[in-house]
Amino acid sequence: MPTRAPQQRRRRRPTASGVLLSKELITETALRLIGEHGPEALSVRRLGAALGCDPSALYRYFRNTDDLLLAIADRIIGDAMAGFVPGPDWVASLREMAMRVRAGYLAHPRAAAMASYRVTRRENEFRAVETGVGLLLSAGFAPARAVRLYLAFIDTVLSHAALDAACQALPREQREADEQAWTEAYQALDPAAYPALTSVREELRSMADSSFEEAVDLLLVALAARAPGHAET
Amino acid sequence: MPTRAPQQRRRRRPTASGVLLSKELITETALRLIGEHGPEALSVRRLGAALGCDPSALYRYFRNTDDLLLAIADRIIGDAMAGFVPGPDWVASLREMAMRVRAGYLAHPRAAAMASYRVTRRENEFRAVETGVGLLLSAGFAPARAVRLYLAFIDTVLSHAALDAACQALPREQREADEQAWTEAYQALDPAAYPALTSVREELRSMADSSFEEAVDLLLVALAARAPGHAET
């Protein structure tokens, strides 16, 4: 009778090409595949080919492709949050968390775009939520409020990061065309029909840049103002 | 020699089932299909079946499915902002704008999720930016500041709306699994390893709900506090 836990792998049988498969290796290869050839390059068949195994072998490690996708997403979270330790200043700590998540997404823009709105329900996500909720509790918010405010915070961070990642994942041609729109199409508008846009014409170029930091900072200002103990106006 | 523009259709030949196809009819039917049978119901084959025509007939009207999705997205934008008139209260007006965008996205989540990060450079977008920037100018912000704050605002709205839309666009199975994670996987965590999560255990269920309104309201509070003429703390 086997004494080991059933999910613990006991045997490691090499594939025809000699590779030893593992969840780790599969998620790494998938991430590399997406990074090199774009998100549409991720299919069970291509992943199998990249690993040197039969496509169906992957189903020994993941229930289906969604399961694999969640594993990839959780790995991105883990990489982004690796080594992060919250400090005494909860606002500054949340800010660093936001910047880390964004950096992690931008490091794998094409994978991030696929997974930003999912709940991975895996260890790295557990830890991140624990950290974020803990920071808001330490700020003095009551549990129900801390949870909702954390959700507003992390959704803003994740969705903004996904936006940036999606833009970065666009083909160069298309991205440049989008950026040029602000200095071309928007400069040629009829002043009578678009008075506000005309009066800010010189500033429209900055619409091509990310608003991530401003949006996060605005949100953190609002959070800080609502924290218990903060001097109300 | 034909005098008509080449893109203008001259002949309307009915399909085998007697339907007269058109771009309008196809986008309408696609939206209805998504609305009635969920986002995964939209495939060229099913759309063809719903229209009573061969799937390949659609390629006479759209270059590919992406082209079709963009046509649908354009229609969503127009519908969402139709009839919107900004009022005297700039904060309330921005708020209504946000809610309209979100409603438009949620009404057609699949199409919205795929098109949210594209810059349309079309009239509906021009008008929306004009309106939004105009509201911030009316609040007293200087041009450069108004543009950047509008960007932070609209990116928050769009990315959050896209997040909600993407969740709604998930297959029922996956969406339910993601929601259940908060009442199952997150309830079973080790209290010693996850003290913060344990102390807010009862409230975690609310993580499955959207944070759109809270995030937008927090942002608007921060914007209002930064407006010229606002009493500083």
Add this chain to the structure above:
DNA sequence: ACTTTGCGTCAATGCTGTTGACATAAGGAC
């Protein structure tokens, strides 16, 4: 009535995820 051609239809291609049967080798028991 005749010609042109827009466009609906059919058939085929090569993708996709997923599954069940099968084979083989790893590892424990003795």
Add this chain to the structure above:
DNA sequence: GTCCTTATGTCAACAGCATTGACGCAAAGT
């Protein structure tokens, strides 16, 4: 060292997907 169990890699097959090229009908223009 031998045997047995079983984890796991492989193979074949299925259904559904977007897309395309050839074909031919019927509607519009003359």
